[in-house]
Each structure stands twice: as C-alpha cells, then as structure tokens.
Amino acid sequence: xxxxxxxxxxxxxxxxxxxxxxxxxxxxxxxxxxxxxxxxxxxxxxxxxxxxxxxxxxxxxxxxxx
Numbered sequence: 001x002x003x004x005x006x007x008x009x010x011x012x013x014x015x016x017x018x019x020x021x022x023x024x025x026x027x028x029x030x031x032x033x034x035x036x037x038x039x040x041x042x043x044x045x046x047x048x049x050x051x052x053x054x055x056x057x058x059x060x061x062x063x064x065x066x
C-alpha cells in the first residue's frame with residue numbers, strides 16, 4: 001500500500017515573519033483570558049494590540065508635527 005504524505009507545506013503563516021516573545025510572569029494568562037473573551041487566538045490578540053498601539057503612535061506623531 002502506498003504511503004500518503006499528509007503534511008501540508010502551504011500554510012500562509014510559513015511565509016510570515018516570526019518572532020520569539022518572552023513575556024513577564026502572569027502576562028500570558030492575561031492575554032489568554034482577553035483573547036478568549038474576544039474569541040481570538042492569543043496570537044491574533046497580540047497582533048490587534050500591537051496594531052492599535054502602532055496606530056496611536058502614528059497619530060501622535062502626526063499631531064506633534066501639526
């Protein structure tokens with residue numbers, strides 16, 4: 001019988017940047033809790049928080065130039 005290779009090699013995340021993140025004690029649990037409340041993965045919750053912070057920073061820089 002022929003073996004079937006079930007390993008996928010076409011995950012979009014394979015092409016994304018990856019970064020190992022060390023969290024202070026207790027922060028992982030907080031992120032997990034918030035992510036569950038928002039029905040997101042922990043990764044998606046972290047990405048959302050970073051996007052919001054980057055947007056705020058960008059807006060603050062624009063206002064400072066005005």
